[in-house]
Amino acid sequence: MSQTNTARQFHWIGYAEGISLLVLLIIAMPLKYLAGIPEVVLYTGWIHGLLFITYLLLSLAMYRLQQWSWQLLLASWVAAFLPLGTFYFDRYLRKR
Template sequence: MSQIRVFRMIALAEGISFITLLFMAMPMKYFMGMPEVVRVVGSIHGVLFVLYVGLLARIHFTQRWSLMFSVYALVASVVPFGTFMLDKQLRKKEVLIKVGEVIA
């Protein structure tokens, strides 16, 4: 499995956990008095975010991504639904790498 494929999977999981935290766990905390939900979902999101940033840093150097694209990917992680929008560009990068391997 390619680094970009792993990054895409982590990015999607991070995006789902962020949306879950914002639109499910936080309302449950403030409107239903269930703060433990934020603790659980927030912890899962925190682990996924650290994995996302670490893998982004690694891929930035190994795949020689431009600084602009890496910053875009970092910003996408803190914008709701951002990682879902990023996935389209990541799929393109993944296809280009596969095409390059076939030609080489």
């Protein structure tokens, strides 16, 4: 995988992971607890989990291919755990 393709994939997966978390928190969880539709969280959570794991794996690829420092790798992982974190981290990378 080339550096450019990996960086592009990391960018898009970061956005998809961030959006999936927002959908899970803002739409799926209220539907589960307020409307009694638990299936929404099951499917949305599954999709978010796949995107989350993909984001972490792509950050490892970026660490290796783009020669990130371990601090930048750690920052990408912390961003993955914070709501809106992947958006802020992507913005930081683009300004770098």
